[in-house]
Amino acid sequence: MSIELNLKALAVWMQAAGEAVVGELTGIRVGQGQSNLTYRIDDEAGHAWIARRPPLGRLLASAHDVAREYQIMSALQESGVPVPTTIGVCTDPTVADVPVFVMAHVEGIVVDDEETAHSLTPDVRRRLGLDLARTLAKIHAVDIDAAGLGDLASRKPYAPRQLKRWSRQLEESRTQDRPDLDALTDLLRDTIPDSDEIALVHGDFHIRNVIIDESTGGIRAVLDWELSTLGDPLADMGSALAYWTQAGEMPDGMFAASALDGFPTRAEIAAEYLRASGRDGQALAFWHVLGVWKVAIIAEGVYRRVLDNPENAAGTTLTPENIQAMIDHGWDIARVNGLAP
Structure with missing residues (x-):
């Protein structure tokens, strides 16, 4: 399955955001969620992140707002609620035609089947x-x-x-x-x-x-x-x-x-x-x-x-x-x- 992100452009954005990206990025679609699309992003040194973008095609008003999701998760960083560390929202059109939310990867499993x-x-x-x-x-x-x-x-x-x-x-x-x-x-x-x-x-x-x-x-x-x-x-x-x-x-x-x-x-x-x-x-x-x-x-x-x-x-x-x-x-x-x- 293809990844609907320009990973070279995303690496540049992530480095500007302070992430230690080493070499080229690779990405794969993860999870069974069928709303926002979720990808695991890896660099050549074994560092991993998660990127989320809205789905393809016609979108309903007020739905799939990854910038709002970033706002909420960022506000919860010190709350005691377990959430991944947030990196930022990329709005660079060379990365994708929609905003892309990047966060840290959390080790563990998701019971999705x-x-x-x-x-x-x-x-x-x-x-x-x-x-x-x-x-x-x-x-x-x-x-x-x-x-x-x-x-x-x-x-x-x-x-x-x-x-x-x-x-x-x-x-x-x-x-x-x-x-x-x-x-x-x-x-x-x-x-x-x-x-x-x-x-x-x-x-x-x-x-x-x-x-x-x-x-x-x-x-x-x-x-x-x-x-x-x-x-x-x-x-x-x-x-x-x-x-x-x-x-x-x-x-x-x-x-x-x-x-x-x-x-x-x-x-x-x-x-x-x-x-x-x-x-x-x-x-x-x-x-x-x-x-x-x-x-x-x-x-x-x-x-x-x-x-x-x-x-x-x-x-x-x-x-x-x-x-x-x-x-x-x-x-x-x-x-x-x-x-x-």
């Missing part, structure tokens, strides 16, 4: 799942004003903002009519819980967006902050649960690795988060359904971009059936928790 999950012991899998919950609690404990993130986004009620934003994203990326997804949108609008807490929200927190220590399961870095905002922290927990597949669920879906033995259940992860954060989980079912709804819309957008340009596809093959399974899952959660008849 079942094969990688199988390489971990059941004990490590369990510790990874529980550390996800504890790490999310750390993100939500960040003093947003002290970190310089107080004006990152609106502080108005978060659920209406999310419903408005993602409904718009759906309209801009539809691949087909989905009346049951539209009905789920209406259900969420009718069941918004009361909430006045505002925290830093990662926006896309799941097992494939963290780098872990394969021997301990501990999280070394949290990645992919492009959807981060200010809002209700339970929204992040709801999204994390939405991505967390248990045995017997969505066997052909995008996030099946967590169904292996050893990984904690969604209930255990939620309980660990509530313990670590000190929060009440009364409204968590709503945010879980909204998380599944949002994942379905994100998947629809990914599928739209792949249809527009197959080069945006990565290691997984997303199908309309996968997206429908996500929508059905959202309705199941709503019914089990009394949000829908």
Whole structure:
């Protein structure tokens, strides 16, 4: 697969930014993320970096902002939240026709497929799942004003903002009519819980967006902050649960690795988060359904971009059936928790 960066020009920019680049750079696409494209960049002395750029083709407004992602991760460098060291954002048009965000490479593994999950012991899998919950609690404990993130986004009620934003994203990326997804949108609008807490929200927190220590399961870095905002922290927990597949669920879906033995259940992860954060989980079912709804819309957008340009596809093959399974899952959660008849 080709790399959509001019590496010679990037080396010049990195040296000007203070990086000790030795010799020529080489690059390879990494990860299965299908939003911003991610590359591992190596020099001839064995130094490594990560570069991220927006995907190819038509882009939705406000999406794929790597400069904003750089701002957030830079603000978190001393926060206690594990993030890679940020280098800068390159806007040199000779490097790429879009901004490119460069950060340090963090050693470890990303559990982005079942094969990688199988390489971990059941004990490590369990510790990874529980550390996800504890790490999310750390993100939500960040003093947003002290970190310089107080004006990152609106502080108005978060659920209406999310419903408005993602409904718009759906309209801009539809691949087909989905009346049951539209009905789920209406259900969420009718069941918004009361909430006045505002925290830093990662926006896309799941097992494939963290780098872990394969021997301990501990999280070394949290990645992919492009959807981060200010809002209700339970929204992040709801999204994390939405991505967390248990045995017997969505066997052909995008996030099946967590169904292996050893990984904690969604209930255990939620309980660990509530313990670590000190929060009440009364409204968590709503945010879980909204998380599944949002994942379905994100998947629809990914599928739209792949249809527009197959080069945006990565290691997984997303199908309309996968997206429908996500929508059905959202309705199941709503019914089990009394949000829908």
